[in-house]
Amino acid sequence: MRFALDSSHQDFASSIDALLSKADMPAVIRSWNAGDTGPGLEVWKRLAETGVNGLLVDEEHDGLGADAVDLVVAIEQLGRHAVPGPVVETTAVAPALLATTAPDRLPALASGDLATVAAAPHVPYAVDADAARLALLVDAGSVSIGQIGDAKASVDAARRLFPLTAGEVLGRSDFDAAFDLGALATAAQLQGLGQTLLETTTEYAKQRKQFGRVIGSLQAIKHHLAGAAVALEMSRPLLHGAALAVRDGSPNAARDVSAAKVACGDAAYLAARVGLQVHGAIGYTQEHDLSLWLTKVRALATAWGTPAMHRRRVTAALVSAK
Incomplete structure (x- = not known):
């Protein structure tokens, strides 16, 4: 596919x-x-x-x-x-x-x-x-x-x-069909939020200096950013696959939507955590634009079904398929 x-x-x-x-x-x-x-x-x-x-x-x-x-x-x-x-x-x-x-x-x-x-x-x-x-x-x-x-x-x-x-x-x-659309759209929203957080944080890491050195050159920072990037890239196929399943009326559509919601939510949350860590204390302030994306990720992570609820749907679907 x-x-x-x-x-x-x-x-x-x-x-x-x-x-x-x-x-x-x-x-x-x-x-x-x-x-x-x-x-x-x-x-x-x-x-x-x-x-x-x-x-x-x-x-x-x-x-x-x-x-x-x-x-x-x-x-x-x-x-x-x-x-x-x-x-x-x-x-x-x-x-x-x-x-x-x-x-x-x-x-x-x-x-x-x-x-x-x-x-x-x-x-x-x-x-x-x-x-x-x-x-x-x-x-x-x-x-x-x-x-x-x-x-x-x-x-x-x-x-x-x-x-x-x-x-x-x-x-x-x-x-049920409307709920799946809601969960799918929320997953897409989280995917977009996570991508912006990653891009914003990467750009900040390229400019911020500590002790005369750009923090983006530090191995630890690179690993954090790479981890968020991998998570977002791995969640994207699940998101697109779920969209195809819903479009085509697949019997596995609900399972695929739940898998996408979990993956996109986890990836966006990781990007938010990395963004907060890399920005440091300034990332905690309401005055910084980062907070507008951080709080939305936190709210959407449980919107249209909590991660636990969607994991249960995926598990139930896999068990019934055996």
Whole structure:
């Protein structure tokens, strides 16, 4: 099986990267943290113009009708730039839920509206429900409009968490499929976050001097960076393989998604740890941009299924296959 992206995927990724590179993302994120979602929503508006919001929305409802591979390509770039807001919920989960319950709401998603989702036990809170135009609550397969409660604290200030209570019932949906899309998109987001942390840390190591010597020339630093690089490269085939499994409706899709979520989460967490170690004390400060990526990795590591939950799914799938 060939996991390499073709030129159309590479061009799509480059276009998203170019768009987000023009925005001052640290400033956008800090504004979002402070409750000013205006700059972030403007970024989302531009992303919608490229088709990101409507990737999984069919063409009949003004979307692109793309697949899980396209989704992973796009969300990895959003992760690289730590885009704030309900990334996974808007691009992956809400389209899947609305397709069978309220397809008339899909054009609004494709045009730029944000959506968020809560579904206990693995997704107990809706991310950034105050900034989303649509909040969905899933309970035993029933999808309803969620009524927003009081915000809960999160390790990532750019991920405000809200409990939802059931309102208008829209219908029933296959949440297992939607959950796998959510976990897959979260894995892609973590992969992108980890890549930026590695690149940022490598660049810092090339410039920072101690005792008259660039720290990047030290063998210990090289080994740490190499370990993070290997982890990220090893997780990428699992991510792409899971995307193909979801796209093709493979019976092993859930297993492959869980394997990707674990691998990408572990790789991103390692990149975060190495980044913090190499940057030293400055990496602990909220004033340094590194903190914006570090806290998001920590939050997403347990989002859309904890590592333990996904490891159990992989183990169960392997045992049943014997």
